[in-house]
Amino acid sequence: MKHSSNSSNEAGSVRFLPDGVDVPLVIEESLLSHALRGGVPLLSPCGGESRCGKCRVLVDGETRGGGDPGVLTRAEIAAGIRLACRCFPSPENVSVTILPESRPARLAAYLDGKDLAGDEPFLPLSRTASGGNPLGVALDLGTSTLAGALVDLSNGTVLSRATADNPQMACGEDLISRVVFAEETPGGFDLLRGRLLSGADDLVRRLLETSPVPGEVTDVVAAGNTVLSHFLYGISPSPIRRPPYRPVRKEYPPVTGETLGSGPATARAQWRIFPSLGGFVGGDVVAGILASGMHRQEEVSLLFDVGTNGEVVLGNRDWRIACSSSAGPAFEGGEVGCGMRAYPGAIESVRIDPETAAVEWTVIGRGRPGGLCGSGILDLCAELFRAGIVDRAGRFTPGAGAGRRSTERGDGFIVVPREMSATGRDVAFCEPDLKSVLRTKAALCAAAEALLRAVGLPREAVAHVYVAGGFGNFLDLRSALTIGLFPPIPLSRFAPLGNASLAGALGALRNRRRWKEALSLASGTLYHDLSSDPGFMELYQRALFLPHTDEESYRFVLEGEVSR
Structure with missing residues (x-):
């Protein structure tokens, strides 16, 4: 039986099933807060703000609240089902069963992005090995998902790959919710940082367990958005959510895992974190640019990172401009x-x-x-x-x-x-639900249009469109253009990259020249702040329709001429 080590100012406990975890009872705290304290996995995409209705639990014992008739049916309420974020325990012991649909499951994602192993010369970051067989880890620290790859640093071979949910999601699905949680919840920052570090350590241990080659991790290269990079480095991300939305820092000097506070799997490793471009365009985007190769091409390209915080990059080998649009978690x-x-x-x-x-x-x-x-x-x-x-x-x-x-x-x-x-x-x-999707797709499409307008280029000037992110692997591009998720550009110019952030981190781990290239990419890419763009809201409003108010531009998709 598992027990939480936290003390309580009230008698009794909350028992979570089927985990068998007993958490000391605090009547002022919701059942969701008890689950967080006890480390019990429970979905809460909205971060406990009572918006998603997905933290459903079955309660046995006296409780207060949580029977929201706007979310739960009368039959569910009568059966004892409650929303954990709105339900509070009585002073007596309470038993709470996490319903199957409210438990995070194993993520069904794959890592086959754009040539993860790469075909470039192997030039490891560390020129000398400490002894034994040196191993390296590339990490993609995503808002929703953590992904990693283990590399044999004696020859550059990728030994194993794995993905996992980001354990911070229980405190909020989007980044702003997590920043607010860190600010307003006692111990919230340490809790979120600890969850990120433990999630990364668990992932690395899985990589080591499934590796055919034993060894010691000597190098870690991590790419993540700016908020997660701040959490990882031990810096409060609070300034990012307030005007002028600037991070405390954009560069993160290399540090040992022991200094960082990582788990034992990487405690002796040197950690390198990809630099950020701005408050909401982070190292994952820099890694994506690196993986796409758009910075080596004469032709103009667009790079989309389709996620909760949608990022867009426009440019070529001579110039690049990037922005972020709060797309939301609909997809x-x-x-x-x-x-x-x-x-x-x-x-x-x-x-x-x-x-x-x-x-x-x-x-x-x-x-x-x-x-x-x-x-x-x-x-x-x-x-x-x-x-x-x-x-x-x-x-x-x-x-x-x-x-x-x-x-x-x-x-x-x-x-x-x-x-x-x-x-x-x-x-x-x-x-x-559809309105939520419209807001998400409008934010991403308008962001791309804003970049094109900022540099004075027409859509026709874009020769390549790269779609990064795990979602980009699976989406039907014709469906995406049908609803106007992207600007009306012929499908023949689109290319899915898969997990470009992980591919970029892996490229930097396997070739030190790519790491230096990433550092120069960060300093050579202009950050375009959409909150200061006077024309962005107009572009956004025009994109809040299917597929767009400029329906004629999307005619080739609606009529089936997808490769025009």
Whole structure:
């Protein structure tokens, strides 16, 4: 049996099942806070702000609150299901069962990005080895996902790869929520930093356990957004969320794992963290530029990092300009009632018959579907629009009744009926969900248009469009253009990069020239602050439609001429 070591000012405890973790009871704290203190895995994409409705638990014992009729059905409330973020224990012992859909599952993602192993000469960062077999680790510290690769530093061979959820997600799915958590929660900064370090250490230990070659980790190269880089380096990211949104630092001098406070797997290693460009354009973007090779090309390229905090880079070998747009977590499964991450049971692709509204879908794994991950959400929006079920403003079309049903969250399109779902509830997509997707896609598309406008280039000048991020591996580009996620550029110019951040970190680990190149990229790329761009809001408002107010520019996609 596991026990939390925290003390309490109240008698009793909260027992979390099926983990068997007892957490000292504090009646002023929500059940979600108890789970965080006890290290119990519980989904809370909104960071406990009562917006997502995904921290569902089954309560046995006297509690207060959490039975929100706007999120839970009457039957669920009667059965004892509560929202952990709104539910508070009584002074007596309480038993809390984490429901299957509220537990983080093993991430169903792959790491095959743009040539992760690389074909460049092997020039390791460390010229001398300490003894034994030296190993190196490349890390991508993502808002939602941690990814890593283990390298034999005697020959450059990639030995193992792994991914894991970022354990900080229990404190907020987006970066700003985590910064607020760090500021307003006693001990919040240390908790978030500790979760990041322990998550990275767990990942490295998995890499070592699955490696065919034993050895000691002597070098770590990590790429992450600016907020996570600050947490990792032990710096408060608070200034990033307030005007003028500048980080405390953009460069992070090399440091040993012991000094950094990393776990034992990398305590003796030298850590190098990719430099940032600005408050919301971090080292992961610099690593992405490095992996794409756009900085070596004469032709102009666009690089999209599609994630919760969407970043865009425009440029070539002579110049580059980058920006960040708060895209939101819609494509990570957040802010969408039926959304989930790319776990087994997530619907990853959708097709709708325009005549009958019959739905065909594919699901990750072999089980029943429990919701839609990002690629499925993207497909669904595009299919609803193509079938005429929703209009350009993201509203359900009057008279398009097929597939519609009244749900707890209002009128919705039923993707999977409750009798076929893993949760026993309809997988329903409602208007608020579509509005969330529209905000996400508008932010990313408008960011690219803002960069083009800033340098005075037309869309036609863009020769290559690179789509980075795990989501970029799976999305249907035609669906993406159908809803206007990207500017109207022919599909023949698009290329998915996969995990470009990890690929860039791996390239720097295997070739010290690439690390020096990354440092120069950071100083040679201009950061464009969209909050100071007077024309950005106009571009954003124009992009809040399907696919755009400039529908004519997207005509080639809507008419099927995708490679024009």
